[in-house]
Amino acid sequence: MSFLKITGLSARLKGTAFPILRDVSLEVAAGEVHGLVGESGAGKSMIGKAVLGILPASVEITRGAIELDGMDLLSLPPAERRRRIGATAALIPQDPLTALNPSRRIGPQVTDRLVDILGWPRARAETRARELLAEVHIPDPERVMRSYPHELSGGMRQRILIASAFAAEPKLIVADEPTTALDVTVQKQILKLIAEMQARHGTALLFVTHDLGVVSKVCQSLSVLYGGKVMEATTVRDFFRQPAHGYSRALLAATPKYTDPAASLTPVPDAVIAAVQAEIAAHDRSLRHG
Amino acid sequence: MQLFRAFLLRLATTAVTLIGVAVIVFVVIRVVPGNPIAMMLPPGATEADIARLTAQYGLDKSIPAQFLIWCQGVVQGDFGTSITSNQPVLRLVLGRLPATLELSIMALVIAVVIGGAIALTGTRNRGTKVEAALDVGNGMALSVPDFLWGLVLILIFGVLWPVFHISGRVTPSLELPFTTDFYLFESVLRLRFDLWADIVSHMFMPALALAIPLAAIIGQLLKQSLKETMHLDYVTLARTKGYGENHVITREALPNAILPTLTLVGVQFTFLIGGTVIIERLFSYEGLGNMAIDAVINRDLPLIQGIVILFAAIFTAVNLIVDLSYALLNPRLRHGQ
Numbered sequence: 001m002s003f004l005k006i007t008g009l010s011a012r013l014k015g016t017a018f019p020i021l022r023d024v025s026l027e028v029a030a031g032e033v034h035g036l037v038g039e040s041g042a043g044k045s046m047i048g049k050a051v052l053g054i055l056p057a058s059v060e061i062t063r064g065a066i067e068l069d070g071m072d073l074l075s076l077p078p079a080e081r082r083r084r085i086g087a088t089a090a091l092i093p094q095d096p097l098t099a100l101n102p103s104r105r106i107g108p109q110v111t112d113r114l115v116d117i118l119g120w121p122r123a124r125a126e127t128r129a130r131e132l133l134a135e136v137h138i139p140d141p142e143r144v145m146r147s148y149p150h151e152l153s154g155g156m157r158q159r160i161l162i163a164s165a166f167a168a169e170p171k172l173i174v175a176d177e178p179t180t181a182l183d184v185t186v187q188k189q190i191l192k193l194i195a196e197m198q199a200r201h202g203t204a205l206l207f208v209t210h211d212l213g214v215v216s217k218v219c220q221s222l223s224v225l226y227g228g229k230v231m232e233a234t235t236v237r238d239f240f241r242q243p244a245h246g247y248s249r250a251l252l253a254a255t256p257k258y259t260d261p262a263a264s265l266t267p268v269p270d271a272v273i274a275a276v277q278a279e280i281a282a283h284d285r286s287l288r289h290g
Numbered sequence: 291m292q293l294f295r296a297f298l299l300r301l302a303t304t305a306v307t308l309i310g311v312a313v314i315v316f317v318v319i320r321v322v323p324g325n326p327i328a329m330m331l332p333p334g335a336t337e338a339d340i341a342r343l344t345a346q347y348g349l350d351k352s353i354p355a356q357f358l359i360w361c362q363g364v365v366q367g368d369f370g371t372s373i374t375s376n377q378p379v380l381r382l383v384l385g386r387l388p389a390t391l392e393l394s395i396m397a398l399v400i401a402v403v404i405g406g407a408i409a410l411t412g413t414r415n416r417g418t419k420v421e422a423a424l425d426v427g428n429g430m431a432l433s434v435p436d437f438l439w440g441l442v443l444i445l446i447f448g449v450l451w452p453v454f455h456i457s458g459r460v461t462p463s464l465e466l467p468f469t470t471d472f473y474l475f476e477s478v479l480r481l482r483f484d485l486w487a488d489i490v491s492h493m494f495m496p497a498l499a500l501a502i503p504l505a506a507i508i509g510q511l512l513k514q515s516l517k518e519t520m521h522l523d524y525v526t527l528a529r530t531k532g533y534g535e536n537h538v539i540t541r542e543a544l545p546n547a548i549l550p551t552l553t554l555v556g557v558q559f560t561f562l563i564g565g566t567v568i569i570e571r572l573f574s575y576e577g578l579g580n581m582a583i584d585a586v587i588n589r590d591l592p593l594i595q596g597i598v599i600l601f602a603a604i605f606t607a608v609n610l611i612v613d614l615s616y617a618l619l620n621p622r623l624r625h626g627q
Contacts, residue, residue, distance in 0.1 A: 052529075052530045053529070053530070054526050054529050054530055057417070079534060082529070082532050082533070082534060083532045084532075085530065085532065086530065086531045086532020086533070087532060089530070090530065090531075091526075091527060091530040093523055093526075093527055094523075095523060098522060098523040098524065099523040099524055099527050100524055101524040101528075101542055101545075101546070102524075102546060102621070102622065103545040103546050103619075103620070103621060104545070112528075112531065113531040113532065116531075116532075116533070116537075117531060117532040117533070148621040148622075150621070150622050161527075
């Protein structure tokens with residue numbers, strides 16, 4: 001039984017024919033970690049944003065359905081949709097330095113959803129926040145909750161954002177390149193922390209990244225995107241053993257190998273890109289005529 | 291500690307500023323043509339009369355000598371005596387100050403309320419015709435100066451639909467039980483809402499005329515700042531938590547968007563106080579500005595000096611308050627970083 005089910009989702013730049021997502025379908029089972037990989041502009045972030053209802057105002061969904069925990073999100077009235085998403089899903093954002101409100105203390109930023117959206121009593125929400133901050137290995141949660149974001153390091157802030165994402169025990173978390181903005185040394189810890197929290201809470205995770213190394217470490221399945229279209233959806237095991245799509249193979253070959261620095265940095269060959277673009281064009285034609 | 295040292299430094303620079311202003315005013319009003327003595331004397335006064343009066347007011351001495359005498363007085367709290375009314379300048383000026391302060395603050399409150407409403411409505415309806423209409427209104431409000439708005443208001447609320455008083459500060463026939471000159475403030479304290487209504491009805495048009503351009507500036511800047519803030523990651527994150535547009539605007543974006551607006555409001559507020567000079571004249575409102583014009587017309591040198599110094603003191607005080615509230619609202623500054 002899939003917890004998140006996206007069927008035939010297409011989106012375009014508002015008022016133009018420029019496609020952002022092309023007929024995207026994917027399923028994430030409860031407790032599964034699904035990777036969304038692709039280059040910049042492939043549309044991987046847009047899928048996560050569409051699920052959470054935070055697409056930029058310039059992007060409009062033209063067709064398709066997003067089903068979250070059995071609710072057909074796109075058919076709900078906006079206010080109701082927002083509330084349901086807030087109660088069942090959460091976001092781990094990309095840049096911890098900009099994702100916390102600089103003029104609010106940490107405590108309320110972790111507890112606000114519990115109190116305002118889920119209606120918890122404040123004291124209970126605060127106890128919960130303290131537990132969660134301890135769970136993400138933050139020393140002295142009491143002090144941190146009274147702090148302002150600028151008093152904390154980037155790694156600390158990302159831990160807080162992770163704690164905050166898990167606060168309402170969501171069934172799905174979208175992690176939007178959660179380690180890209182961090183130092184390499186901190187990246188590893190944060191990745192480990194997300195995997196640890198995911199396993200403990202049994203949350204389904206939609207993991208947006210351009211790093212196949214990260215995918216191999218934390219994901220069970222993945223979708224490879226190019227030009228807003230899913231090229232290949234498969235399990236991580238199969239993907240690394242026998243990638244089915246030509247683009248997937250090229251992408252794997254382009255991943256830098258630390259064991260063989262001389263052979264690293266092979267770009268995706270032009271011929272592969274041309275083939276992929278021809279495939280997308282054919283797909284667009286079939287959509288128009290079908 | 292750091293904040294306290296910054297505060298002391300500000301006080302020191304303020305003192306230097308005020309001395310500078312005093313010197314400039316002192317010299318300028320003595321150098322420009324126009325002799326206060328000539329205006330006081332009846333036609334046919336003799337040379338001896340003129341010399342006697344000039345000496346009486348100390349105007350026969352050199353300008354530096356006059357300045358030193360004036361400074362000695364100021365240090366003892368004596369700003370001289372008004373030439374036209376023969377009363378101590380300090381008492382005259384402090385008697386009018388409350389009227390101008392009440393008018394300016396009323397105007398500021400109106401400007402913040404209207405400007406804030408424009409910014410919030412514009413942000414809530416960004417990209418729609420509502421926002422476009424607000425922008426057009428803002429542009430009009432900005433391009434017409436406050437005294438013209440005063441005339442427009444007189445035409446509307448004084449002539450076509452006469453609901454407000456067009457001149458004075460309070461209806462002269464009313465019995466005033468006040469012990470201070472803060473009429474508006476005291477009428478509330480004494481629970482005399484009949485007087486309060488009369489005072490507000492006198493103040494409303496001049497305050498609104500002063501407020502309209504400032505409201506447009508606040509509306510425009512705050513809206514711009516809000517719109518930029520609405521794209522930031524923490525606002526998006528709040529949306530994923532389930533919060534709606536109104537909440538996101540007022541609780542996530544507004545506290546951060548206010549900061550750049552605040553500095554500008556401080557600067558503009560000092561312009562607004564400067565604007566009271568003409569507006570008070572227009573509405574015959576008995577405040578400092580009106581008194582300043584009379585003082586200039588009558589070449590009442592000590593009074594002009596006193597008023598200008600007081601205006602300068604108000605300006606620097608406003609700037610100080612703005613800086614302090616900026617530090618108070620911005621946690622990054624509050625912690626001395």
